[in-house]
Amino acid sequence: AEEQLLQAQKMEAIGQLTGGIAHDFNNLLTGIIGSLELMQTRIRQGRFDAIERYAGAAMASANRAAALTHRLLAFARRQPLAPQPTAANPLIAGMEELLRRTLGERVELALVTAADLWLTLCDPHQLENAVLNLAINARDAMPEGGRLVIETGNARLGDADARLEAGARAGSYVSIRVSDTGTGMSPEVAARAFDPFFTTKPLGQGTGLGLSMIYGFARQSEGHVRIESEPGRGTAVTLYLPRHRGVAEPESVASDRTVLHRA
Numbered sequence: 001a002e003e004q005l006l007q008a009q010k011m012e013a014i015g016q017l018t019g020g021i022a023h024d025f026n027n028l029l030t031g032i033i034g035s036l037e038l039m040q041t042r043i044r045q046g047r048f049d050a051i052e053r054y055a056g057a058a059m060a061s062a063n064r065a066a067a068l069t070h071r072l073l074a075f076a077r078r079q080p081l082a083p084q085p086t087a088a089n090p091l092i093a094g095m096e097e098l099l100r101r102t103l104g105e106r107v108e109l110a111l112v113t114a115a116d117l118w119l120t121l122c123d124p125h126q127l128e129n130a131v132l133n134l135a136i137n138a139r140d141a142m143p144e145g146g147r148l149v150i151e152t153g154n155a156r157l158g159d160a161d162a163r164l165e166a167g168a169r170a171g172s173y174v175s176i177r178v179s180d181t182g183t184g185m186s187p188e189v190a191a192r193a194f195d196p197f198f199t200t201k202p203l204g205q206g207t208g209l210g211l212s213m214i215y216g217f218a219r220q221s222e223g224h225v226r227i228e229s230e231p232g233r234g235t236a237v238t239l240y241l242p243r244h245r246g247v248a249e250p251e252s253v254a255s256d257r258t259v260l261h262r263a
């Protein structure tokens, strides 16, 4: 009976993972289709100036989709996702174009990156997916437009800290806070927001997997995640990912550059 329970739990975990990947994959496909539609329109109008940019956008999304399927294959081969020392500021800065396209023209985007941000130990691809999912949720909560702020920071959380969930470890974290000026959540919705398959969106528009994937990512990374929301005012979701304590290896980036210069 115990083995059966274990098997059921395993199946549930696999279902959540693949569901989450399907969700992320679908987001990327939506981006690719959008770019292709824009290209079609421009071609019909005989206006070719922006086509290269749209092709670039489609290519970037397609590359992300390919990376996702690699992750799925890696999972099938039972290679656990490898956390690595990650610099959140350049990672988020590198997503600016993608985020602007995802948010559309009615949402203002502000990136507020802390100086001297610690490195965090996490899977950078999962962090990208988490930020993208949070931005999509924020966009959906601001149908009339609004403002999305992504803010990074160093956070020392003590045992008595209200930002620390029950059972979470006190310590040093890198915080990534995604806040919007949208509809906010009622206390009932906020209480269930992390549940797999919980969604308030119409059928076909929400899977209810975004926040549960983010919760899983935070816990797997030995970090945590906090929602603050006020109906009618907006929502802030903050990811706390553990500070990387080992010796940093920023040289790998620098030496890549050196090689490029020499070539």
Ligand code: ADP
Pocket: 137, 138, 141, 180, 182, 183, 184, 185, 189, 193, 194, 198, 199, 200, 201, 205, 206, 207, 208, 209, 210, 211, 212, 234, 235
């Ligand atoms: P989905 O977005 O597919 O519904 P999620 O797990 O990402 O799934 O979110 C679950 C629910 O939490 C959403 O349906 C929505 O009701 C609520 N929610 C999530 N993010 C926000 C936000 N930024 N503002 C308001 N409500 C939100």
